[in-house]
Amino acid sequence: MPLGEHLENLYQIAMKLGLKEYEAKVYVTLLLFGPLTSTDLSKLSKVPYSRIYDVIRSLEEKGLIEISNTRPRRYKAVDPRIALVNFISRQYYDSLKYVNQLIEFASQSKSENEEEGVWIAKGKSAVDNLIRKAITSANHELLIAAYANFLKNYLGILKEKSKDVSICLVLLGNENISYELFISVSDEVLHRPTRAPQFVIPDFSQVLVIVNHEKSEPIAYEITDENLMGIFAVYFFNYLRKEAKLIFRNLESLEKRRYSNLARALDHVRFLLSKGIAPSVSIVGRLVRNGEKEKIEGYAVDTYSDPLRGVETLLVKVGDRVVSVGGRGAYIEEIEAFEIEVRSYGISIRI
Structure with a gap:
C-alpha cells in the first residue's frame, strides 16, 4: 500500500477515535515520525503552520503528546498504549455523563400521558433498541414468542431480569433448539413449531411485534393501544402458548x-x-x-x-x-x- 494511502487510513482511524482532522494528522505524524519541530511537523502533516500551535495545544490538553524543554521545541506522541487508551476512556465517561443528563432532562420533560397507538421502527439497530427497552421495562412479567437463534442475542438481559420477573418463553420454528439455554433464564419454556411473528409483552404495558427479522431491514411495531394489546395477548395465550409443547415450568421453588x-x-x-x-x-x-x-x-x-x-x-x-x-x-x-x-x-x- 502506498505511504499516502496508508497515512490517509490512519487519519480516518484517528478521527473515528474522536480527533478532529488537523489533530488526527498531527498525532499520526508524531506517532510515525516524531520527535519533530513545529516546522517539520507542519510540513509532514500538511497542516498549515498558522494552525500548528493551536493543534499542538489541543493534543497536549488531551494528554496525547509531550513537549521538550529545548530550543527549538520538539514534540512527540506519548505511548499510545497508555495515552490513547486513557483518552478514549475519558471520552466514554464524559459521553456517558452527558447521556445521563440528557435522559434525566427528557424524563423530567416527558408528558405524563404518552400517546397511545402503533409506532414503527425499521433497521437492525432500531429494532434491537426497542427489544432491549421492552425487556428491561418489565417489572414482574415478561411474555416472549421468538425464534431461538434470534433470542440468543438477549440471554444476558433475560438472565438479569429473571431474578425478579416471571418470564414465559414460547420458542418458535422447527430449528434444533438447546432448551437448557432458555430454561436458565425463565420460569416457563414452551416450543411451538410454527412460523409466526415474534412478540415481546412486558407487564401488558405494550406489545412489541417483530417481523422480517431474518432480512436486512427488520421491522418492529410498538403497540400501546390497549384494545390492540388485548387482541395480541389473546393470540399469544390462545394460539401460541396454548398449542405449544411444554418443555419446562418452574413453580416448585418460587416464593x-x-x-x-x-x-x-x-x-x-x-x-x-x-x-x-x-x-x-x-x-x-x-x-x-x-x-x-x-x-x-x-x-x-x-x-x-x-x-x-x-x-x-x-x-x-x-x-x-x-x-x-x-x-x-x-x-x-x-x-x-x-x-x-x-x-x-x-x-x-x-x-
Whole structure:
C-alpha cells in the first residue's frame, strides 16, 4: 500500500477515535515520525503552520503528546498504549455523563400521558433498541414468542431480569433448539413449531411485534393501544402458548410471583392447590360493576374454566366471603384483575 494511502487510513482511524482532522494528522505524524519541530511537523502533516500551535495545544490538553524543554521545541506522541487508551476512556465517561443528563432532562420533560397507538421502527439497530427497552421495562412479567437463534442475542438481559420477573418463553420454528439455554433464564419454556411473528409483552404495558427479522431491514411495531394489546395477548395465550409443547415450568421453588395475565397466575394457583395449599394472593384491578379501582388480599381457594365462553375465573376467599376474579376484559366476575401476586404460602386444604 502506498505511504499516502496508508497515512490517509490512519487519519480516518484517528478521527473515528474522536480527533478532529488537523489533530488526527498531527498525532499520526508524531506517532510515525516524531520527535519533530513545529516546522517539520507542519510540513509532514500538511497542516498549515498558522494552525500548528493551536493543534499542538489541543493534543497536549488531551494528554496525547509531550513537549521538550529545548530550543527549538520538539514534540512527540506519548505511548499510545497508555495515552490513547486513557483518552478514549475519558471520552466514554464524559459521553456517558452527558447521556445521563440528557435522559434525566427528557424524563423530567416527558408528558405524563404518552400517546397511545402503533409506532414503527425499521433497521437492525432500531429494532434491537426497542427489544432491549421492552425487556428491561418489565417489572414482574415478561411474555416472549421468538425464534431461538434470534433470542440468543438477549440471554444476558433475560438472565438479569429473571431474578425478579416471571418470564414465559414460547420458542418458535422447527430449528434444533438447546432448551437448557432458555430454561436458565425463565420460569416457563414452551416450543411451538410454527412460523409466526415474534412478540415481546412486558407487564401488558405494550406489545412489541417483530417481523422480517431474518432480512436486512427488520421491522418492529410498538403497540400501546390497549384494545390492540388485548387482541395480541389473546393470540399469544390462545394460539401460541396454548398449542405449544411444554418443555419446562418452574413453580416448585418460587416464593412468589406477580402476573399481569390471569392465565399464568391460574397455572401457579392450580399447582399450589394440587399440593394442598390455598395460596395467599393479592389482586389489583377494578370492580366490574362500576369500574372503581379495587385491591384485595386473600386466599385462592379454587379456579373455574369455561372454554366455550372463553372464561377463566379465580375464586379468592376474603374474610368470610368468596370473591370471583377474572382477567382483563372480565364481565362476569366481580373484579377485573390487572395484577395478580401469588405466594407459595397460604392455608392448608384437603385434596
